[in-house]
Amino acid sequence: MKRKMGKRVAAALLSAAMLMTTLAGCGSTGGSTAAGSDSTQAGESAENSKYAETLTIDVFDSQANFQGMQSGWFAKIVKDKFNMELNIIAPNVAGGGDTLYQTRSANGNLGDLIITNLDKSRLKDLVTAGLVLDMTPYIDSCESLKKYETAIADASALAEQDGIWAVPSEISNQPATEPCEAMEPTNAPSLRWDVYGQVGYPKMSTLEDMLDVLEAMQQNAGTSDTGKNVYAFSLFKDWDGDCMQNAGAICALYGYEPMGFVMSKVDGSEAQSIIDNDGVYVRALRFLYEANQRGLVDPESTTQNFDTLQTKYKEGGVLYSLWPWLGAGQYNTSENTAEGKGFASAIIDDMKCLSYGSMPLGKMEVGMMVGSQAKDPQRLVDFIDWLYSPEGIEAACPQTGGGCGPEGLTWEMKDGEPVLTEFGVKAFVDIDADLQVPEEWGGGSWKDGVSALNVKTVGVVDCDETTGMCYNYQRWADYQQRVATKLQEDWSAQNDGALSAIEYMKAHDELLVLPGTNYATPEYSTDISTIKEQCKQVIVAQSWKMVFAADDDEFEQLLTEMQDLVNGLGYDQVLTVDLQNASDKAAAIKEVIATAK
């Protein structure tokens, strides 16, 4: 009897314990978790006196392509300075578009640090719903942010409530009409220059001429480094939004930028509906369709993702790069460029490559906010302040975008000029994928330690005002000398001795700069956005089918089908709104150009 009783008590205790653990599990999910007892680690660095408690902050980051705890050298800098660890939450990695934003924000806590777009009514919604903290009481001590007061006030005005809510990104001290790219515009027809040379650098007068050239190139190219078939085009669907993104990249060669369902020429001269038969988007689809008819499109395009595609570029399996940075970033290693192999921009006579101008008032598509439930708001505001200081810009700006890394590790000052260290040469010139960081900088591989925030806080070609040094290493004399390779020489020789593609295109009027404005696209009303979402799913699906259509008849039939379907869904209502937005933006652009003159 007694024994049985004992068993019962044990069972009751056990279930009580289980209940407690379940409840405890629920309690710890929300907000930042402070590892208060972790004082041993906190004592390691002298600077930590200001921040006694180690804090792990959740960073909701629409820009990040990595999810999880920041590690490596950047993590060490943040830990040493702020005694803080960054837990990156990345919708890009989670997939499913806005799903993560929707669920997290509906739940009432997006994160402690929020990096996402400010336009399309997002900042307003976040402030209205009480998810964002007013930085006013914390910002007084912030020396770096003070410099950008106007930009911050301008961005915060989007909330339509008094307060300092957000800091925009890519704030620049350069004029708005100057391209913000360093060497090549964001959009240009980038080809494998060596193979282009093998077929005799044929001249191209318009887009469709490129098909003959690429066909000849593909026949000449043989196989990739790993013995696979080489294709001129390899496409991917990861970034499809309102339309098939890869076709949009072709439109950008003629200066068109998608704004919803409008393809808008960025000088404000033209706004087309994307489903127009003779519009530039359908032309781009037809171009890709022709390419596929000639066997120039990688059949894996329909199923692969961006990661797979990058690997193909790295192995030399693709000849045309949708953007210069994509092919060059993967294939133009020092080894390849020394042999004269690599991606470089070709010239099409009638092109107008879309280039982005600097933004004196910052970019409304990406901004930083502090979450209303952040544990130590002052520390977070200090952290943002640091990200906008020279030291922070150097450390945190994405190295793929030309960010130069921390002083002492990748570069040092010599006679008032920045030069790459031995380590920097390996990182930026050799593009050594397995480069290991010295122990005193935190160890681990260089690549893994790069800031996962992936935010450019200031313009890409901006300079440190005190030293006059450009934050972008690609602009340094030292770097340019080091990469003066056979590839570069060959390219210059073919293009009147020009030093960079951007310089050549500027001189030949083949560039169209989208001046930086603080124009913020308004949000669609739910009625319109419901129609728009349905239309866009149809447009994206039909576009892919059109590119891979069996013959001309099928292509035309799919096109008509797409037009009929979206028109039936109420496409016109969306188009009206998009046209209005496009014309508002054009007006903003004209104003910027007028003031720049």
Next chain:
Amino acid sequence: MKKESVKLFLMILPFLILVFLFSYFPLHGWIYALYDYRAPLKLSQCEFVGLKWFKALFSNPTQVSQLIVVLKNTFAMSLLGIATSFLPVLFAIFLNEIKVKWFRNLVQTLTTIPNFISWTLVYSIAFCLFSTTGMFNTVLQNLGIISEPLKILDSGQHVWLQMLLWSTWKGLGWGAIMYLAAITGIDQEMYDAAKVDGAGRWQIIRNITIPSLMPTYFVMLMLSVANFLNNGMDQYYVFQNSFNRDSIQVLDLYVYNIGMTGRSMSLATAVGVMKSLVSVTLLMIVNFVSKKTRGEGLV
């Protein structure tokens, strides 16, 4: 006596609470269908729009034709599922006929395992085998049977059939478990009597096993009819792409695509509400028919 019933009630109370929490409490979310809801805002900050979203579903011919396509897919896949629902029965019967115990267990284990593999993993298996550079295409190309890779995953052809094959592969063993249990429940004396009367294996199967399984089969069939509109979304979600979208989008996936991916939560909720109502009606009808024809219902 009263004490006893209180005790019994207390025993089912936890389950009642669970049912309430997970099956009835979430229904309060239906209210979102009546508002113009946008994610970070609280419901009180959104506009009340009444039945607007329900009307929007039928607002124009294209919208309706889209819905019809979606329903066609839903019905087709459900019907195919119901049409093949006898497969687990047959499988269970034949499995039961295997007399070598270890072999029978082996087959049963191997066919049950796929049920525990998530659809995401099933898709990665499918991708490895059937993508344009997958094993299937590579082998055929190397053997010189085809020159161009066959498009299997990224084509709009035979989508229903493909989906049926995948779900059969995944669910056959699991579906048979119920019938295997039912078979062990059949009175052994009937078998003995049949054997004494000189019945062969086939005759025993046809005259004893199958009729004895029918009640179980009908219950399962009725449940699947009630679930006609709920053919789930995970399978179709992982397999969907631009090329097969027109034939793969079932109701649940459609709700997800417009609600989560397409950011129209309210419209998606409206579709969800309608779906639930239709499902409940279907269940009622099936129950009524069952009562009339077989004399016993589900509820």
